[in-house]
Amino acid sequence: MLADGPEKTGDIERIKNEGKELTKEEKQRLRKEKKQQKKNKEKKDEKAPLESEKEKKPASSSPASQATAQPPTQKASSGVPAPAPVPVAASEAPSPVDKPAKSKAELKAERRARQEAERASKQSKKGEVGQQAAPSKAKAPPSELQPVVKRLPEHIQVDNPEVLKKLAKKLERQQIPLRSDYGYKVSLFSHLHQYSRKAPLTQQLSIPSSVIHPAIVQLGLQYSQGIVAGSNARSVALLHAFKQIIRDYTTPPNEELSRDLVNKLKPYISFLNQCRPLSASMGNAIKYIKKEISNIPSQCKEEEAKSKLQDCIDCYINEKIILAAKAIAKYAIEKISDGDVILVYGCSSLVNHILCEAFEKNRKFRVIVVDSRPRLEGREALRRLVQRGISCTYVLISAVSYILPEVSKVFLGAHALLANGYVMSRVGTSQIALVAKAFNVPVLVCCETYKFCERVQTDSFVSNELDDPDDLIVTRKGKTHLEHWQDVSSLGLLNLVYDVTPPDFVDLVITDLGMIPCTSVPVVLRVKNVDQ
Amino acid sequence: MPGADKETDLSERIEAFLSDLKRGGSGTGPLRGSAETARETTALLRRVTAQARWSSAGDLMEIIRKEGRRMTAAQPSETTVGNMIRRVLKIIREEYARSRGSSEETDQQESLHKLLTSGGLSEENFRQHFAPLKANVIEAINELLTELEGTTDNIAMQALEHIHSNEVIMTIGRSRTVEAFLKDAARKRKFHVIVAECAPFCQGHEMATSLSKAGIETTVITDAAIFAVMSRVNKVIIGTQTVLANGGLRAVNGTHTLALAAKHHSTPLIVCAPMFKLSPQVKNIYIYLSLSLSLSLSLSVCVCEILSKVNVHCPVFDYVPPELITLFISNIGGHAPSYIYRLMSELYHPEDHEL
Numbered sequence: 001m002l003a004d005g006p007e008k009t010g011d012i013e014r015i016k017n018e019g020k021e022l023t024k025e026e027k028q029r030l031r032k033e034k035k036q037q038k039k040n041k042e043k044k045d046e047k048a049p050l051e052s053e054k055e056k057k058p059a060s061s062s063p064a065s066q067a068t069a070q071p072p073t074q075k076a077s078s079g080v081p082a083p084a085p086v087p088v089a090a091s092e093a094p095s096p097v098d099k100p101a102k103s104k105a106e107l108k109a110e111r112r113a114r115q116e117a118e119r120a121s122k123q124s125k126k127g128e129v130g131q132q133a134a135p136s137k138a139k140a141p142p143s144e145l146q147p148v149v150k151r152l153p154e155h156i157q158v159d160n161p162e163v164l165k166k167l168a169k170k171l172e173r174q175q176i177p178l179r180s181d182y183g184y185k186v187s188l189f190s191h192l193h194q195y196s197r198k199a200p201l202t203q204q205l206s207i208p209s210s211v212i213h214p215a216i217v218q219l220g221l222q223y224s225q226g227i228v229a230g231s232n233a234r235s236v237a238l239l240h241a242f243k244q245i246i247r248d249y250t251t252p253p254n255e256e257l258s259r260d261l262v263n264k265l266k267p268y269i270s271f272l273n274q275c276r277p278l279s280a281s282m283g284n285a286i287k288y289i290k291k292e293i294s295n296i297p298s299q300c301k302e303e304e305a306k307s308k309l310q311d312c313i314d315c316y317i318n319e320k321i322i323l324a325a326k327a328i329a330k331y332a333i334e335k336i337s338d339g340d341v342i343l344v345y346g347c348s349s350l351v352n353h354i355l356c357e358a359f360e361k362n363r364k365f366r367v368i369v370v371d372s373r374p375r376l377e378g379r380e381a382l383r384r385l386v387q388r389g390i391s392c393t394y395v396l397i398s399a400v401s402y403i404l405p406e407v408s409k410v411f412l413g414a415h416a417l418l419a420n421g422y423v424m425s426r427v428g429t430s431q432i433a434l435v436a437k438a439f440n441v442p443v444l445v446c447c448e449t450y451k452f453c454e455r456v457q458t459d460s461f462v463s464n465e466l467d468d469p470d471d472l473i474v475t476r477k478g479k480t481h482l483e484h485w486q487d488v489s490s491l492g493l494l495n496l497v498y499d500v501t502p503p504d505f506v507d508l509v510i511t512d513l514g515m516i517p518c519t520s521v522p523v524v525l526r527v528k529n530v531d532q
Numbered sequence: 533m534p535g536a537d538k539e540t541d542l543s544e545r546i547e548a549f550l551s552d553l554k555r556g557g558s559g560t561g562p563l564r565g566s567a568e569t570a571r572e573t574t575a576l577l578r579r580v581t582a583q584a585r586w587s588s589a590g591d592l593m594e595i596i597r598k599e600g601r602r603m604t605a606a607q608p609s610e611t612t613v614g615n616m617i618r619r620v621l622k623i624i625r626e627e628y629a630r631s632r633g634s635s636e637e638t639d640q641q642e643s644l645h646k647l648l649t650s651g652g653l654s655e656e657n658f659r660q661h662f663a664p665l666k667a668n669v670i671e672a673i674n675e676l677l678t679e680l681e682g683t684t685d686n687i688a689m690q691a692l693e694h695i696h697s698n699e700v701i702m703t704i705g706r707s708r709t710v711e712a713f714l715k716d717a718a719r720k721r722k723f724h725v726i727v728a729e730c731a732p733f734c735q736g737h738e739m740a741t742s743l744s745k746a747g748i749e750t751t752v753i754t755d756a757a758i759f760a761v762m763s764r765v766n767k768v769i770i771g772t773q774t775v776l777a778n779g780g781l782r783a784v785n786g787t788h789t790l791a792l793a794a795k796h797h798s799t800p801l802i803v804c805a806p807m808f809k810l811s812p813q814v815k816n817i818y819i820y821l822s823l824s825l826s827l828s829l830s831l832s833v834c835v836c837e838i839l840s841k842v843n844v845h846c847p848v849f850d851y852v853p854p855e856l857i858t859l860f861i862s863n864i865g866g867h868a869p870s871y872i873y874r875l876m877s878e879l880y881h882p883e884d885h886e887l
Contacts (some may be wrong), residue, residue, distance in 0.1 A: 188761075209656050214644055297792065330675070372731075373731050373756070382838065386842060391790075392843070393843070394842050394844050395844070395845045395846070396731050396841070396846070397755050397789075399785055399847050401788035401792070401850060402847045403845060427754070428755075430759045431756060431758055434793060437552065439660045460760040461763075472737075472752060476734050476737075479738075481734075482797055488741065492749075492751045492752070493752075494751050494753045494754075494757065496757045498755070499758075499759070499760035
């Protein structure tokens, strides 16, 4: 049975942040390495305590031979998505080539005993931070309840020096400069990156850069400077850049397009990730493209394959973004009645589209645009709406409890919808939903299905993005109090980008599949997975 | 004549005070804290008592009421002025009653029933003349002044009872009372403070720099991140502009959101407010900034061309209902919001609620 996530051994360094299927050769290589390591470990097993074994990852992977399945509750009890590496399970037990002395049955029994002991010791040390140890994982039971074991993405493990070292090595190999953190980080967020906008990654690139396609360099710069912002805009820009790359791509001799192109994309994605952490929508788009590329049959000619891929990308953009927006607008307009006062927050391309469409259809309503520092994206939304002729009011987010008694509905955009029903969106969205709930105003979230994400999250701390802290500095009445904040050791500035809204604040989610409650997100994900 | 000089001098001072109040409200003059305003008002009233011509307590009360109406009209949002006037009126009533030798006033505080019915009972006209009344009143006002000077220290002294070590405390905007409170606790305990900057004026920045210079671990967050970080906060400690008779607050813009977020996470909300902020009557809960000021702060020049089609709202204060507040800490100790009405009745006489 093939698992999704790649194995996390020290040798396998071409690992991307997204889960990806390994090729057959890679899997065989992995299996061999694991066996080798296990053999070395068994030699020191009798003396070494079980704890040290736990730290070494591949030790416990006992493929298919282990009959007892790991109870999923153990993983659930660890809280954060368990970073257990999935053993690339072979369909049968590895033949004991290296241990001719012991018989298969004895080996099995030994392994089982070791794993039981490991499990016991692991349960006693549940509170360890940065646990990357493998619970003794058996082959997954052949049911739909796939234990979706994911690797922890690197960008939320900044406080782990091992992970940082691995990342540095990987980037060195891909010839991409490593971006360094900036400024004093608030202790609650020491596990996240914090970059300065004044030091873009492109400054450290050599000219001409042979590794990274210029379209990607341009895109990375646009991301890091905030020129391209908003999850739809970023995804579309990314897909267009990929189209450009595919156009300029030529298959080197003795290589297959389906494999080589995917490998070519990896350093680009690392680079973009360094410029600005990838959004959930971008992650889904990348997964889709990689799947399409890998599915190109090997006998397909290069030109044909390239045009097919470009068509796929166009189709994706058209279906998932443009047509989805039309469908959502259609559903949402049913919810807008004459005389409504609608509150929107920040600049969501989808919500703006809905309001413009509703105005075209001659609905009579007025809009209140809520804005917040430091991004002040609401001004852009205000500009777009006023240009269409919609009557607008503008307030800052601190005035939202003042203005809410006038409001009849709240429309919010989303950056991603998580599998436990939480809405991840621009920071401040959860606050607006909270106050709206207190005033009994309905909250409607508009989100395309391609932004649905399998992650789960309950608070805004474990996975977030920290923007440039210098953005908070402002001059009022001629004085800039925070100008020299770096000189004061106990002062920190926090510029969060996202926050999560609990599902009880949200009354309805409008997607291209229809109007669903927040808690139906995993159902939609499951349906999508089955379709694929 | 010396009498006339004193009078003109007195009226000059009152005019100067009134113009100060007017300028302070429009944002052009120097911003003064409410403690300062309270002290100046009381000092001015003492001067009025000393220098104005009056023969009986009733006359004095009339004079003070007249001046008080002018002062509150000059700056309606500054409620401490009205509060101090009511305090002084109450002092005069008490001194008068003491001079007359009656103890009726004290009985009034005994029961709720008496509180409700006492309004119609008073048939005093305060016409009797007592020689030592002036001196007594001035002495009582001096006591009031001493009390006012010590309010911040009295509140700060209670800090260690409420803050334990390794706490995360959230506050919003800038309050001198809360600043003193936290700095006092920081002398003995280590804790972390998160300050919400409170746009558009961003007074939180000044508060944060001041706290961090005192060695307190401080973080500045934007208003939008209040709910996002609230789950890690142990206590919310805020100051306020006014405490209302029902136990609610009129506080700086953004406080209601903060209070709702704290309620959602069951985080205690503590309000540090000295007694002179208690106000029996507040005419308008929401005060706007003048339009030009609000526009310049909220929007920037680049959207000038659409400004004519857009309404901009920039309220200065928020109303926070008493259900969201856990505790009031004042210079006379800690109280629950449900007790505020009682304190109100001790400080002010019901007839003075309407100046």
